[in-house]
Amino acid sequence: MPAVRNxxxxGAGAAGAATAILLAEGGVSVDLIDIKPDARAAGSGITLQGNALRVLQQLGVWDPVREHGYAFDTLGLRAPDPHGSLIVELTDVRTGGPDLPATVGMSRPDLTRILLDRAAAAGAKVRFGTTYTGIHQDTTGVDVTFADASTGRYDLVVGADGIRSWTRRALGIHLETRSxxxxxxxxxxxxxxxxxxxxxYYGGPCHIAGYCPTGEDSLYxxxxxxxxxxxxxxxxxxxxxxxxxxxAYHGPWDDIRAVLTDPATVNYTWFESHVLPAPWHRGRVVLIGDAAHTCPPTLAQGAAQALEDAAVLAELLLDGDGALxxxxxxxxxxxxYERASAVVDGSLQLAQWLLDHERGDVPGLMARISHLVSEPA
Known part of the structure; x- marks a missing residue:
């Protein structure tokens, strides 16, 4: 019997949408809210490693993800020389298991739409363009006042509202997010x-130059x-x-540059990181995804770790014997905590080696993380 009824x-990103799907499928009444006016996601493309695909399969969305994304099983390393020479082609570890590809690239808005459609189909009530203005909890529930002055009482509030989480701040938690x-x-x-x-491509005027196919006709x-x-x-x-x-980068980059002509498709952000010390809850409010841990994308594990949070939290809640x-x-x-922290630490170590122009044990680090995430969370 679930530990929660409602x-x-x-936050309707990957962590929030996945949590809503799993809980609604398990018979829990779920309200999913997001301050954004609609379901359009910021950003361009996303890289989904095998352990992310394992959770997406659990969510029942693997078929549309496979249809709209671009799957591949190898990683190429190229030189920043006049030819973009291929140095080595590596076979990636299938961290989601042998029946799933090593990696899928896809449009982030496509993934958002697929997850939110699934959440609605599972019975979650999804509302955009709203947030809460007050949150007060006692030993039996959480009273929430929304921006439109409506109210609700819940057994649990899940803060999946991103790196600058308003829910985290509402709990009085100070967490330094650093560049x-x-x-x-x-x-x-x-x-x-x-x-x-x-x-x-490592070296040249940039630390990394790369690309990921996101569909038959697209890439980032x-x-x-x-x-x-x-x-x-x-x-x-x-x-x-x-x-x-x-x-400075050639080979396929020459072909990419030829079609890189629309200013509206370009964005720039800084790499940032934090990990919230455990526990990730205060009373009946719990933080997941980027609200609790975030890392630079040097290991392409951000979405995977958010999805794993959702899967573990839902599993515990649905097997909770009727008591939260x-x-x-x-x-x-x-x-x-330990798993997400290891991924953050590994991502930061890769970034630091690049910043320091240090030849670290990149293959060894990537192998350790791959081994870690190959086991279900």
Missing amino acids: VLVV TGMGIWRAFTARPATVTRTDL AYLVEDAQDRSTLAPQESLTVMRRLSE TDGLLQAFSERR
Whole structure:
């Protein structure tokens, strides 16, 4: 018997939508809210490793993800030379198991739409353009006042509202989110036929130059540089900077640059990181996903770790013997903290080696993380 009868999930990203799906499927009444006006997701593309695909399969969305995404099982390393020479082609670990590909790239808005459609079909009530203005809890529930002055009482509130989580702040938790010293240019554009997997170029004017196919006709390309204030650049100037930086990279990058012409597809952000010390709950409010832990995308594990949070939390709640206890929520943090922290630490270590121009044991680190996440969370 579930430990909860009704739950409010704040934030309709991957962590929040996945939590809503699993709880609603388990017979829990779920309200899913997001402050954004609609379901459109920020960003361009997303890389989903096998352990993320394992959770997506559990959510019942693997078929549409496979249809709309682009699956591949290898990773290429290329040189920043005049030919973009292929140094090595590596077979990726299938961390989701032998029946799933190693990696799927896809459009982030497509993934958002698939998850939210599934949440609605499972019975979750999804509302956009709203948030809460008050949250007060006692030993038996949480009273929530929404921005439209309506109210609700819930057994549990799940804060899945991202890196700058309002729920975390409402709980009085101070968590320092720090820049790692890197900034990333991203662009979503057409996929040339020469791009059939992720290739990474290390060196040149950027720490990393890479790309990931996200569908038959699309990809996202990225360039990682030292973090800079790029906020004053107009869209056309941003495109010019990204194209200029990319000119040091060849091979498939030459084909990407030829179609990289729309300023509206380019965005720039800094790599940031934090990990909330356990426990990740205060009373009947629990934090998951980026609200609790976030890392630079050097290991492409951000979405996977958020989805794993959702799967573990839902499992514990649905097997909760009809009682929501502090011990149950403590068990959630205990199952997730060490694993998520290891992924964050590994992601930060890779970034630091690049910043320091240090030849670290990248294969060894990636193998350790792959082994870790190959086991279900």
